[in-house]
Amino acid sequence: MREELAIFNRIFTATKESIENFMAILDPVIQNAKDDHERLYYHHIYEEEEQRLSRLEELIPLITNFENDKNDTIFSPTNNEFNRLLQELNLEKFGLHNFVEHLDLALFKFTDEVRSTQLQQMREVSYQDYQQVKNFLNEINGKFDRDYVDPHAHHDKDHDHLAPLISQTATAKNHKSPKKGFTVGSLL
């Protein structure tokens, strides 16, 4: 678990910096939006990342506390703090997933070399980090807390192969209707 904590710490510290870089790209776009719709669109994405940033500012010290605690009995489902940690990590797994999609959406719009290069780089790192966090959480939930029910599991299943944009959008055509009892199918 300690090895995973160190990697979680690295990933979420790095994604914090990526959020700030992404916000710095969005800021002038919001300032210079051509109309209200464009302004609201980028502002909304900016705010969602700002909310994630605030949550990460709480999560990273929580991870650090677990890293510094030498008592291995803390890694138990009977420990409320550990359950809280798992809950927060699961939430930020989706935060990373949504960030990848925010970057994919931005890549459609910001096609100049400077921004598209920076966004593509962030996108690749964030995608790898999302996969890593997802795999760790699957192992941890299985290992430490067999009764743990991931409320997003049905949803997350759809993201096992969240792939680069080109194949995402290609397969998004296979979108299923929730009315048929499927989840939306996601961008596999």
Place this chain on the structure above:
Amino acid sequence: MREELAIFNRIFTATKESIENFMAILDPVIQNAKDDHERLYYHHIYEEEEQRLSRLEELIPLITNFENDKNDTIFSPTNNEFNRLLQELNLEKFGLHNFVEHLDLALFKFTDEVRSTQLQQMREVSYQDYQQVKNFLNEINGKFDRDYVDPHAHHDKDHDHLAPLISQTATAKNHKSPKKGFTVGSLL
């Protein structure tokens, strides 16, 4: 606190239904998207609401448990479950805020009478519910847990007057740069 719990329960049960109605509007739009960008855009919003739906399916029973517990000492910051409830409610306050913005974005696109009427109705209810949840949480955090630090407080402050779209977008021009140490300023 019991009165607030009953209203939280009503609000989050009602917003669950609104999410499902919104997803039903988005579903055919995703299916029939004119290009990959449009598909990813609506699919991404659909997924964020799907994630919120999954969280509400955990939150509502948690609220109900507190309603059914006759022991008023549970409403204490020393009770981990109560702190968890406050945390989840705070997260879903932002879920409601983001939902209002998802509806505002949809109102730019779906201008036919049937959908715009339905969306506007959902938007008005969700906006009122967001304000109600925000006000209750401010009171509760002050009353039960003076040490409670809302990680989003700096951000939420910007939403005190989240207003109908017209004035939102009008004032969004006052957007401040985070580089100057402001939050994004939000759609006051």
